[in-house]
């Protein structure tokens with residue numbers, strides 16, 4: 120075993136993988152309806168829905184975004200196709216994927232209906248380097264789902280792994296060796312990291328902290344005094360040292376929710392409604408997923 124936290128093709132002292140299914144709802148529709156493959160599609164709530172819940176990469180290329188009106192999507196995107204949502208089908212595919220991933224490692228945290236963290240630190244001897252395990256994860260998702268692609272990020276902590284997964288979409292595989300996490304994040308705005316809200320972003324900006332690299336000028340004790348342990352975690356997250364473990368106890372969540380950032384000063388009622396609808400679909404799919412996971416364990 121050769122351990123080197125500075126290289127992408129070696130074993131690492133800690134290895135976390137984040138897997139994120141690409142345009143998940145649309146990928147399921149395109150898989151179930153081959154005639155939709157390669158087409159610009161957007162999901163609406165039933166066939167009467169007037170707002171876009173989520174769209175395929177082909178449609179995103181034309182500027183179709185979550186929350187816009189169906190009419191606007193049709194105007195932006197030639198050949199745009201409206202597809203009614205099938206939330207139970209999305210939950211079914213999701214639970215098949217999660218079940219298959221949990222056979223790679225039980226140290227897995229289901230983060231949302233289409234995302235999971237895998238702590239593969241302790242299965243490197245069995246399955247290979249994080250790079251090899253990341254390829255196995257992609258193959259597992261493809262086979263378990265029947266055709267859904269995913270983007271995978273790997274690093275030594277959850278925050279950097281999640282950042283890595285965002286860098287190449289769709290169908291990406293991005294490795295940030297743990298020893299390179301701090302320098303890789305240095306130029307990244309703090310608010311781009313998952314879990315750093317705008318409120319804390321403003322607090323940091325008032326202290327001259329815009330990028331993760333700027334954070335080194337702010338003593339960890341100062342943010343700790345203001346925000347407690349979550350503040351200290353944020354400081355560590357920006358340095359590629361997120362201490363948060365993969366939470367495997369999915370069987371008993373205290374709450375199930377979903378968050379989404381709305382465009383600033385949104386006052387349009389129908390836009391607000393579609394954001395609510397999108398979040399409702401996500402929460403409902405998560406509830407169904409959770410239910411089927413309990414059934415799976417039982």
Ligand SMILES: [Mg+2]
Nearest residue numbers: 139140142233
């Ligand atoms: Mg996704």
